[in-house]
Amino acid sequence: MTRDGTTVGGVLRAALARRRRHVVRLLLWSFAETAPSFVSGLAVAHALDDGFAVGRPAVGFGWLCILTAAWLAAAIGARQVLLAIAGIVEPFRDDLLTRVVAGTLHRAAATGRGQDTAAVARLNRQVELARDAFAAVIAVVRSFAFSVTGVVLGVWSLMGSVLPLVLLPLLAGLALFVTSLPSMAARQRRAILAEEGTAASLAAMVDGLRDVRACGAEGRVAARVGRAVDEQAGAATGLARLTSVRTLSLAVGGWLPILLVLAATPSLVRDGATAGVVLGTLTYVAQSLTPALGSLVQGIGVNGVRLTVALERILTTGGNTTTLPAGRSPEAGPPRGTPRGTPRGTPRGGAVRMRGVTFAYGLGAEPVVAGLDLEVPDGEHLAVIGPSGIGKSTVAALAAGVLRPKEGRVLIGGVPVDTLGRAALSRTRVLIPQEAYVFRGTLGENLAYLADSPGSIELDAAVAAVGMTDLAARLGGYAAEVDPAALSQGERQLIALTRAYLSPARLVLLDEATCHLDPAAEARAEEAFARRDGTLIVVAHRLTSALRADRILVMDGSRAMSGTHAELMDASPLYRDLMGRWEAPAPA
Known part of the structure; x- marks a missing residue:
């Protein structure tokens, strides 16, 4: 919750609600774009079991043609998906720019500060970062949801008893990843704040170089800027260390299923699994599940955290978009958030x-x-x-x-x-x-x-x-x-x-x-x-x-x-x- 009562989730939901037509278009074309997630394992399994393994190459090639058609459909769908995402995130970017520009102008008018380095950072970096991160989050979440659904349905259609070997590690990897998100958000927030602090310290130093020299304050100013740089370096280092959690999540959810399926292959064969079933399951995991999980971990772990932190900064410092009425003099106006009720007393x-x-x-x-x-x-x-x-x-x-x-x-x-x-x-x-x-x-x-x-x-x-x-x-x-x-x-x-x-x-x-x-x-x-x-x-x-x-x-x-x-x-x-x-x- 930001200080003006606006939440990050509320802003994102509003952005999606205002573009329902593009959201529906995105979902419909996602079926085409993620078609290989459902078709790949089935096509490989049937091409092997019903075609090449039994001397029927025509059947095998037929199933491979179905897989090729699925990939062609995915290529067409990918283009339409990108257009639908653009239709959502570009207006979102415009809304953020409107919010930040209005808030910055209001503050500049109220305080008389002609230069606001934090506002410049928000305009030139954080708004674009939020737009790009929002697009990436939409893309990876949608892709992961459709891909996992396709994999689950595909593995179930091949052999239901194999599904726990795939699904349980995936859930464990997701749980590990989700529990690390608050720490990632906190460290990403610290990194952004430290970056802004360094920029502000450097700007103040450059603006006051003459006075610093005149007053003999070089050592004190250098120490202050040095502390800001050290804080930014420490924040970046802490954020980098946390990436190991993302790697572990991917290993558990994406690569462990392959090891489990291979280790359980003798037991699966005794239960009636064919070579095609095993190979099709491995195809689902290696070709669809692991890449989708990797994109999700990377997308949410990096872009999702950046989106949250950037929006919090934008909403906190530029969230109030109240503008000055025509002809309103800023020196007459009070600071944002001034109580508008009856004052407790009259100044004497x-x-x-x-x-x-x-x-x-x-x-x-x-x-x-x-x-x-x-x-x-x-x-x-x-x-x-x-x-x-x-x-x-x-x-x-x-x-x-x-x-x-x-x-x-x-x-x-x-x-x-x-x-x-x-x-x-x-x-x-x-x-x-x-x-x-x-x-x-x-x-x-x-x-x-x-x-x-x-x-x-x-x-x-x-x-x-x-x-x-x-x-x-x-x-x-x-x-x-x-x-x-x-x-x-x-x-x-x-x-x-x-x-x-x-x-x-x-x-x-x-x-x-x-x-x-x-x-x-x-x-x-x-x-x-x-x-x-x-x-x-x-x-x-x-x-x-x-x-x-x-x-x-x-x-x-x-x-x-x-x-x-x-x-x-x-x-x-x-x-x-x-x-x-x-x-x-x-x-x-």
Whole structure:
């Protein structure tokens, strides 16, 4: 069961139910494709006993012609089977892509993260993996079911007393294989998570190479990436060891019947078995049963486990396909899964309090934030600084309620953020990410989207305060249509900043929301928000932003330290290092 209540089995059943016509076509053509499974042993037995062994070669060749016709029918059926499977799995792939793209866009809009390496992995690897694995599972399960049915009927028609020698080992091999599936799924899941963790660690390292070098953190970062690589290697090794169970299952279910039939041949002959019966039984086992079991073990043991794990990852991280309404601003929206009922209280002001907050991206990942205690009083201006990838945006998203901590509590205005409904949260805080959101519509609609029908005087005041008067005039005024693609990144940031300035929220969080503005424009915008009534938290793009704040939070790994500029210059080596590289040298 995934967090949105959708199960892997439910998704697969729905995919089959929506393609009933293709499923029926698949089953009908499967009779033709698996015809040799029933015909092969009978044809060999009768060709030997009724033909070649008694001097009637014409009869023997006749039975071999029947077997040849069965193989021709199987070739035609195989083509139709592949077309039927494609008719099932291609729409399944499209459904998964729709689900993942919608979920990724929703998260990107909500968090402002322009790049999501896990989402890229899901799109480019896991969706295709799920499609291919689903096709393989359908093919091998169908083939095994029809082949085993054909073998059982064929052996029974030859000599019923031989059937236990074939059927009992097969059941034992299947039981051994089925009992190993949970462990296979767990190890495959660990391997996928470890692969994603390595990708995320490498991406963070590459993005922050300059800061890593500047802060002398090469050893720490190398150790972190090394742990991710070691974890992935260990997961892959554990998964490889478990393949021995598949080999044992195949040996018991597929090859042991041959040994049993050969060992029991003297007894079978005394009971009336002919050479044709023995040879036909061995043909059934070697030509049909063993290959079918091998395909099943390989298909389910590899593709079935991959399908389950990939779907779990897709459904867990992209399962909620709720999309933003037309023109919906992401900074107004709460995180997925926010309770929509009546909140237990109404926030009083824009104060932020974090108590013992710990957060990590993904199972088994190192915490980005560990045991963070932070208090931002109502009306304070806090700047958050630190090297790239250190967790600054994570702190902002936690404070805004976009991310939920693994441990600890986050309160806005004295109210736990996870108890606030969508409307209450959007009126309490506004988060502006680095990639500003502008929708198609008039400039006035974009600016007033979070406000309560502001008049032209309020619009003019906000536009002037943030510093977008020239831009508003150049675009043609508030009634002009806005084309987001025609705007620069800095222009989109100015529009988003003005929208936030006009909102009723007392808590404003700027997550590098001025990074595409020049220093003078950035200073004007931040000073406007500092004068605005309420609390301001700025994830600083430039260190000048920190000097404008009342207090500064320095992120250093999973640790954090807060204080004024003077206090941090005395207490934080990282802060001194960062400021020393920015400030001009003191005169001798």
